[in-house]
Each structure stands twice: as structure tokens, then as C-alpha cells.
Amino acid sequence: MLLIQIVPKSTIGLFLVNVNLKLVWHFFQVDISVYKKWLPLCKQTIIAMNRVVLIGAGNLATSLAYALKIHGCSVVQVYSRTMKSAKALADKVDAKAIDSFGNIVTDASYYFVALPDDAILQVAEKLPKLNGIVAHTSGSTPMSVLNRVQAPGFGVFYPFQTFSREKVIPFNNIPICLEASDEETYTKLELLAQKISDIVEPMNSEQRRWLHLTGVFACNFTNHMLSLAYSITAMHNIDFNIVKPLVLETISKAFEGNPADYQTGPAIRYDSVTLRRHAEMLKEFGLDELYNQLSLSIQKLAQNRKL
């Protein structure tokens, strides 16, 4: 009870409301009477804090819904343009499916807009007045598209990962990049993010659009390189498993610093005989030009790094 006396009441209130009752009790050894005094406010806030509405029922929304559910949040509604897809997800997390914003509850604490980029603005304009934070989950859409939502705050909650409906992945290890209209909203988004992930970072709209582009190289193009590798082995009766240790070693080395330091292969060696031979082999699949461009890009990057 020593600490409680030197900490301003408002701070305890903030803790009680925003963090976790048990934690407060643990740190401050709060007298039960203090605890009881704040109880009605706490209860109300904590219940509301855990109430989430998902607008969208796609790949990201699915993994997010599971993560929220697992970490003790309640997904109260799932909206989708069609009742069928709203219901497909809602049923899995004991939520209510809706296909009209007329039916949206207004007392949830978080409304996540997990929709294709071009749909976010449209939806933002259709949303009724809400009592919770509205956040979109897009990497390439600026926060400002939510400027006109009628809500106590808005922001961006961008999980940097590739999602597919078939494989729901745990959120613990997924970096969540946050941006918010104001500090209080940021704190609230952070609290929820920290519930489901160990990696939560602030990131403004400008950084985020570059991070999104980074993801295209790191994930989409990398996957395409592996797809082409797969095609080649399949066509020549080679078991793709033989390629896996090479890929794993490539990634493991690349993660040690700047991947460019670990570049190997004919391009970086300027082995023109092999480069020509490979391009020749790829002609029949129309992949020779891409091969040449990629090889050239490897050499250009190496040149630029020397300068």
C-alpha cells in the first residue's frame, strides 16, 4: 500500500482500465477496497475492450479472428458483403454474421476493416457512428482513408504476414505494425496487439507502404522463384525435396546480415558461359529474359554497393 499512495489515482485508474486487474494488484498490492472502488469502471471497460467486430471475412480476417478468440477476446460480429462468407467465419468463432452495416453493434471497442485496399474507403464512408476504434489492416493504404469515420479514434493494425484461409497461422510471431489518430487510440490498439503478438511496432503510413513493397519481394517474388524451381524439377523428374536443404541454407545465411553479402551463383561470379547456357535452356519456357534481367539486377546491386 506504499506505492499506491505515491502514484496518482488517475494512473491507477488508467492501469485498471487499460491493462489488467491482476497485474495492477500484483504490482501495487492494491487494497481490496481500492480495487472495489474501481470495479464497475473496470468491468465495463474490460468487457468492452475484448469486444471486436471484424469487417471482412478473408484470409487475414480468418487468422485474426482465431488469434483474438484464442487470447480471450470476443469476436462479436463478422461482416461480409455476402451472408455466406460472413457466416463461414462467424460460425467458427461464435460470432454473429452480418451483411449490412445497419445491423452492426455500436458498442464494441475495436472495428477491424480487413478488406481489399480499394474497398476500405467505401466501407469507411458507410459505417454508422461507432463507440469503438476503427482500424484497417492494409499495408499499402494510408491511415487517412479513415479520416472521416465517426468514431473516438482510428488507426492501422497491419499484421506483416502472408495469409491463406486454408492454413490458419498463430499470430504470436507475426509483427503487428501500428499507427493511430492519437495517443490514446494507439495505446488501445497496442494493448490488443500485445495480447495476440510478441512483436508490436509503431509505423507511419509512409514506412508502411515501403514495408508492404518489401513484402512483395520477400514473400511473393521469393515464392515465385521457388515456383519456377519447382516447375523445372517437376519437368525433369527430379524430386523437389532435393532442393529444400539448399533453400533453408540460403535463408539461414541471408538472415545473418545483409543477404547481398551471401550472394552466390553465376551472375555474381560474372560466369558468362553458364549465364548464356542457362538462358538458352530457359528459352523454350519463355523464361530466358527474366533470367537475364535477374542476373543483371544481381550485378547492378553488387556494383551499387561498391560505390
Place this chain on the structure above:
Amino acid sequence: MLLIQIVPKSTIGLFLVNVNLKLVWHFFQVDISVYKKWLPLCKQTIIAMNRVVLIGAGNLATSLAYALKIHGCSVVQVYSRTMKSAKALADKVDAKAIDSFGNIVTDASYYFVALPDDAILQVAEKLPKLNGIVAHTSGSTPMSVLNRVQAPGFGVFYPFQTFSREKVIPFNNIPICLEASDEETYTKLELLAQKISDIVEPMNSEQRRWLHLTGVFACNFTNHMLSLAYSITAMHNIDFNIVKPLVLETISKAFEGNPADYQTGPAIRYDSVTLRRHAEMLKEFGLDELYNQLSLSIQKLAQNRKL
């Protein structure tokens, strides 16, 4: 002694010579007199079997030398054009450094030519008459470049992995692709390969050159994609660690089957707004054309798979 009487003598001889004396004794409970009868042949063969000469002292030669040493083989000599680089590797594995083929021992069992592709043929023509198998370690060079070596047999011993001198990696998990001039040579190469790796596969020159090209996509181009991702994050003050979970998930999903089944991103979604925006962002780095070509290639592959 029961078994030994029904197994043809020649089979025991083969075991004694090619496999392992202890193993033979263990399985057949061979009378010590039988063992003694074969002893001179065994000793000679076993000593020779473990004696390897490395021609080349580069990245692959270095990892191979360590693997051989760890698994009880003796690297007797390391050849390189310069004494300095020969010595750098030889000293690490208690071998003798040589820089002239005049000094090469002729009684080793294996001579591995681990040199750049265009050097293999030249070296093959300079080698003296040898009593052991000569094998090159190149993915893109046909076995036939060794046609004229004076040796009991020749072949290819191709470890499918990316090597760097700074990071010596264990061979256990590296697939070794083998080809040989004849069955006996194949068996001998296989015996050595199985000593150092759990994945040993026969592969002819034609398959091997396609596998080598596969490696360029799976390793060199993949690493380049990560290098470009790294550059973008570095330029925008984003910690590259944030990208790692995405890459790991991409690889993990890609390994579940055909990576093309798990393609995500703006290209496969035909999201032309994002594609244009990304290309625009990349213009200042001269990466817009590469971005467009890669996106197009993703769409082409998807189209071809539908046909």
C-alpha cells in the same frame, strides 16, 4: 561360422573390401583365420578408401574437406594453383598442400576436382595416371569432360548446396548427386557419399544441369529477392527482423507442395492499382522494370497451370 559357409567367398571379399571389417565380423562371426586370410587385401583397400585428394581449395572444397575429416577419412593432399590457398585449407585438415600435379600422390582412392567449370577440363588433361577414382563436383559440367583421365573410373560427386568459405556447413543434410563411368565406380562413390551425407541420389548429366539451373532460382534469385527487400527496409529505417517471420512462413508454405499453389500478392490478384503504385515507387532505384517482369511472370505461370 554357419553363415560364412553358405555365403560365397567372393561376397565376403566384397564386404571386407568395400564395407567395414567390424561389420563383417559382427554379422558373420567370421573365424579369425578367415579374417586373417583376407587381411592384407582389406588393409590395403580400407586405407586407400579413406584417402582423398582434393583438387581445389574453394568454398565447396573447404566444406567437403571438413566433412571427410569428421567422418574418418584422410584428406592427404590439397591442390591449388597457388601454394597459399592450398596451404590455407590443407593446414586445417592435416593434409599436404601442393601446387603442381607432379607432386600428386597416385595411390589415393578418390580425387575430387572442385574447381570452376571451365577449369575442370584443363585439369583433367593435366592429371598423371592415378590409381583412384576421379570425380568432379560441378552441377553444370557433364561427366564426359573426364572421359580421358587415366584412372580406374571417373564420375560426378555433386553436393547440391550453396557454399561459402566463411561458413563451413555440415554435409549430413546436403543431397549428393552421383554419376559414374561404371557400376563399380558408382558403388565406391556411393560408399564415400553415404559416409558424409544422409541423402545420396543417382543423377545423370542431363538431369544434373537442370538441377543446377533450379538451384539458381531456388538459391541465387531467392537470395537476390531478399537482398532487394533488405535494401528497401534499410533505406526506410525499418528493422529487417520484421521481415523474417514472413519469409519463414513463405518457405514453410511453399514446401507443402507446389509453391505456385501458395502464391499471394498483388500480381496474382491482378491488383493493377497496387502494381502500378509499386512500380512507380521503384522507379528511382531502377527496379520498376524488374518488378513488372516478375509480376508478369507470376501471372504467366498461373495462366499456364490453368491450361
